[in-house]
Amino acid sequence: xxxxxxxxxxxxxxxxxxxxxxxxxxxxxxxxxxxxxxxxxxxxxxxxxxxxxxxxxxxxxxxxxxxxxxxxxxxxxxxxxxxxxxxxxxxxxxxxxxxxxxxxxxxxxxxxxxxxxxxxxxxxxxxxxxxxxxxxxxxxxxxxxxxxxxxxx
Amino acid sequence: xxxxxxxxxxxxxxxxxxxxxxxxxxxxxxxxxxxxxxxxxxxxxxxxxxxxxxxxxxxxxxxxxxxxxxxxxxxxxxxxxxxxxxxxxxxxxxxxxxxxxxxxxxxxxxxxxxxxxxxxxxxxxxxxxxxxxxxxxxxxxxxxxxxxxxxxx
DNA sequence: GTTAATGCAAACGGTTTGCAGGGGT
DNA sequence: ACCCCTGCAAACCGTTTGCATTAAC
Numbered sequence: 001x002x003x004x005x006x007x008x009x010x011x012x013x014x015x016x017x018x019x020x021x022x023x024x025x026x027x028x029x030x031x032x033x034x035x036x037x038x039x040x041x042x043x044x045x046x047x048x049x050x051x052x053x054x055x056x057x058x059x060x061x062x063x064x065x066x067x068x069x070x071x072x073x074x075x076x077x078x079x080x081x082x083x084x085x086x087x088x089x090x091x092x093x094x095x096x097x098x099x100x101x102x103x104x105x106x107x108x109x110x111x112x113x114x115x116x117x118x119x120x121x122x123x124x125x126x127x128x129x130x131x132x133x134x135x136x137x138x139x140x141x142x143x144x145x146x147x148x149x150x151x152x153x
Numbered sequence: 154x155x156x157x158x159x160x161x162x163x164x165x166x167x168x169x170x171x172x173x174x175x176x177x178x179x180x181x182x183x184x185x186x187x188x189x190x191x192x193x194x195x196x197x198x199x200x201x202x203x204x205x206x207x208x209x210x211x212x213x214x215x216x217x218x219x220x221x222x223x224x225x226x227x228x229x230x231x232x233x234x235x236x237x238x239x240x241x242x243x244x245x246x247x248x249x250x251x252x253x254x255x256x257x258x259x260x261x262x263x264x265x266x267x268x269x270x271x272x273x274x275x276x277x278x279x280x281x282x283x284x285x286x287x288x289x290x291x292x293x294x295x296x297x298x299x300x301x302x303x304x305x306x
Numbered sequence: 307g308t309t310a311a312t313g314c315a316a317a318c319g320g321t322t323t324g325c326a327g328g329g330g331t
Numbered sequence: 332a333c334c335c336c337t338g339c340a341a342a343c344c345g346t347t348t349g350c351a352t353t354a355a356c
Contacts (some may be wrong), residue, residue: 006345008221009252012265018259023311024310024311024355024356025308025352025355025356026310026311026312026354026355027354028311029310029311032326037302041159043160044345045286045345045346046345047245050167057226058312058313059313060311060312060313060345061346062313062314062347062348063163063311063312063313064302065328065345065346065347066311066347067311068329073317081234081235081236082234082235083234084234084237084240084321085344086344086345086346087237087345087346098282099280099281100276100338102284103283108179108280110276110277110280110322111276112273112277120265121265123263123264123265124263124265124290126295127252127261127263127290127295128252128254128292128293128294128295128297128298129204129292129293130252130289130292131245131255131292131293132291133289133290133291134288134289134290134291135286135289136286136287136288136289137277137280137283137285137286137289138284138285138286138287139278139281139283139284139285140281140282140284141281141282142280145279145281145282150196153196169328175336176336177329177330177331177334177335178330178331179329179330179336179337180329180330181336181337182336197320197323198320199320202327211337211338212335212337213319213337213338213339214320214321214338215322215337215338215339216337216338218320218321219322219323219336219337222342236321237345237346238319239319239320239321240321277356293346307356308344308355308356309354309355309356310353310354310355310356311353311354311355312336312351312352312353312354313350313351313352313353314349314350314351314352315348315349315350316345316346316347316348316350317346317347317349318339318345318347318349319344319345319347319353320343320344320345320346321342321343321345322341322342322343322344323340323342323343324340324341324342324343325338325339325340325341325343326337326338326339327336327337327338327339328335328336328337328338328347329334329335329336329337330334330335331332331333331334331335331338
C-alpha cells in the first residue's frame with residue numbers, strides 16, 4: 001500500500017474536521033495524523049510515539065494517547081483490542097477484517113465483500129440490532145510458514 | 154443455560170486433566186473450576202474472585218489469575234480481548250461467536266454453524282493457514298433496546 | 307485575548323512476580 | 332518428605348489525569 005505520501009487534500013480534510021468539531025489543529029495533531037496515514041500496519045500509541053520522536057523530539061507520549069482518542073472520536077482511527085498488552089489502532093477505514101498470525105503477531109487486513117453483504121441468520125438478529133460485524137482469523141501467516149520470521153531477532 | 158450444577162463427571166475430568174499435566178488439584182483450583190462451570194456469562198478474573206470470596210474468604214486475587222492462566226493452557230477456558238480494561242474468560246468450549254452490546258457491554262454467545270462450515274475465499278487463504286475464525290458482532294442487545302438497561306445505575 | 311492543548315510528573319488499574327510458608331501427592 | 336502452589340506485598344506496564352505553561356483561534 002503506497003499510502004506513504006500524504007496529500008494536501010487529506011490535510012485539508014483534517015483541517016475541516018477539526019473546524020467542525022471545534023477543536024484546534026495543532027502541530028502535534030497534524031504530525032500524528034501524517035504518521036497514521038503513512039502507516040501501513042496497525043500501530044500502537046507507543047509505536048507512533050517512537051516513530052514521531054525523530055521529527056518531533058519534544059512530543060509527549062500522553063499527547064499521542066490523547067490525540068489518538070480524539071481521532072477515534074472523529075472516526076479517523078479505530079481501536080483494536082486484539083491482544084491484551086496494548087491497544088492497536090486501525091487506520092484503514094474501509095470495511096475489512098483481520099488475520100492475526102499466532103507466530104509473529106502481525107495483523108493483516110482481509111477483504112471479503114461476499115461476507116460483508118450476506119444477510120445474517122435469525123438466531124443472530126434475535127439477540128439485538130447488529131450494527132457491525134468483524135471477523136478475526138487466527139493462524140500462521142505466509143512469511144512465518146516460509147520460515148522467514150524465525151530468522152529475525 | 155442451566156450449567157449451574159457441576160457434575161461429578163466434570164470434576165473427574167478435571168482431576169484427570171491435572172494428573173496428565175502433572176499439576177496438583179488443589180482446593181482453590183477445584184473451586185475456581187466449579188465457579189467457571191457455573192458461570193453463564195464471560196467473567197473476568199476479578200469477578201471470579203469476588204464470587205468466590207463468599208465461599209473461600211482467604212483466596213487471593215493472584216491465585217485466580219494464575220489458575221485462569223493454567224486453565225487457559227489446559228484448554229479449559231479461552232481468553233477474550235474484547236474491551237481493553239480487563240480480560241474476560243470464555244467457559245464455553247464449543248464453536249461460537251460473540252455479540253457485544255455497545256450499551257450495556259454484555260457479551261452474548263452466538264451460534265452460526267452455516268458460517269463455521271463455509272469455505273473461505275482465496276483471498277483469505279492466501280495470507281496463510283487459517284486455524285480458527287471468530288466473529289464479533291457489535292450492536293445493541295434486546296434488553297437495552299427495550300430500555301431495561303436505562304433504569305439501572 | 308481566550309480557551310483549549312501540550313508537556314511533565316504523578317497516579318491509576320489490571321496483571322505479574324519474588325518469596326516464604328503451607329498443602330497435595 | 333518433596334516440591335508445587337498459595338497468599339502476601341511489592342513491582343510492573345500501559346494508560347490516564349491534574350496542573351501550569353504554551354500555542355491556536
